[in-house]
Amino acid sequence: xxxLKAIFAHTSGRIGGFIVGLYLLLAALGLLGLTPHDPLAxxxxxxxxxxxxxxxxGTDLFGRDVASRLMMGIGQSFTVAxxxxxxxxxxxxxxxxxxxxxxxxxxxVLMRIMDVLLAFPAILxxxxxxxxxxxxTWTSVLAIGIVYTPIFTRVVRGPALxxxxxxxxxxxRTFGSSSSYILTRHLLLNLVAPLTVQVTLALAWAxxxxxxxxxxxxxxxxxxxxxxxxxxxxxxxxxxxxxxxxFPGIAIMISILGFNLLGDALRDILDPKMQRAIA
Numbered sequence: 001x002x003x004l005k006a007i008f009a010h011t012s013g014r015i016g017g018f019i020v021g022l023y024l025l026l027a028a029l030g031l032l033g034l035t036p037h038d039p040l041a042x043x044x045x046x047x048x049x050x051x052x053x054x055x056x057x058g059t060d061l062f063g064r065d066v067a068s069r070l071m072m073g074i075g076q077s078f079t080v081a082x083x084x085x086x087x088x089x090x091x092x093x094x095x096x097x098x099x100x101x102x103x104x105x106x107x108x109v110l111m112r113i114m115d116v117l118l119a120f121p122a123i124l125x126x127x128x129x130x131x132x133x134x135x136x137t138w139t140s141v142l143a144i145g146i147v148y149t150p151i152f153t154r155v156v157r158g159p160a161l162x163x164x165x166x167x168x169x170x171x172x173r174t175f176g177s178s179s180s181y182i183l184t185r186h187l188l189l190n191l192v193a194p195l196t197v198q199v200t201l202a203l204a205w206a207x208x209x210x211x212x213x214x215x216x217x218x219x220x221x222x223x224x225x226x227x228x229x230x231x232x233x234x235x236x237x238x239x240x241x242x243x244x245x246x247f248p249g250i251a252i253m254i255s256i257l258g259f260n261l262l263g264d265a266l267r268d269i270l271d272p273k274m275q276r277a278i279a
Contacts, residue, residue: 006269013265019258030075035068058243073225081206087145092152100160114150122147135218193270204259
């Protein structure tokens with residue numbers, strides 16, 4: 001409750017929280033099928049209908065309602081983003097804690113693997129994984145999760161190394177606490193703040209990566225809707241039906257802006273140094 005009050009007291013947090021909350025509502029409605037029209041139904045007689053009464057955002061080449069498909073696409077894109085970031089967070093946290101706790105050989109091997117993954121641009125590594133595993137929604141989740149795992153590993157490893165050398169960890173060892181207890185109770189709990197900020201920012205990157213994969217035909221497959229797939233379908237109709245490009249493009253831009261604003265607010269709220277400066 002305190003963190004929510006702090007977010008709404010922060011200008012960026014208030015704006016970002018509103019945007020993210022609105023998108024989550026639209027995503028839930030889209031996934032539940034509570035859309036103005038059936039997003040998969042084709043009405044040839046209404047093909048390329050301009051935005052107006054009956055079709056708030058117009059229709060596409062097959063007469064499908066753009067607003068309904070946009071809601072479905074937001075739900076699909078958010079599903080991929082949340083699952084992939086959850087995968088990256090879990091894997092990165094485990095690997096980062098393992099590297100910091102065991103040190104020496106484990107630290108060297110794990111971090112060199114992370115360095116190799118980080119050497120590839122994110123979208124190229126995701127394309128490589130999808131090309132090997134095949135296109136699809138869950139392949140995109142796996143690819144994006146693998147791409148962003150090294151970032152979470154580094155975010156966890158650095159502070160964990162510092163925390164490992166603190167007095168309260170030595171005291172816990174002295175009292176006979178197990179390694180699992182120390183890792184979860186003393187290290188992981190102290191990493192909640194940086195992980196929360198990183199998750200928020202990673203969601204914005206994951207949405208952009210998912211849209212890129214779908215735009216290239218390697219993410220969500222037709223007839224399902226995705227923001228990137230909708231942009232791809234509009235390429236040949238930009239002059240005759242510009243709304244097919246405008247609405248998905250704006251949806252992607254605003255969603256990324258919302259998560260970035262929320263991440264910036266959380267960074268300020270959870271950073272003790274920033275709080276002392278404000279005070």
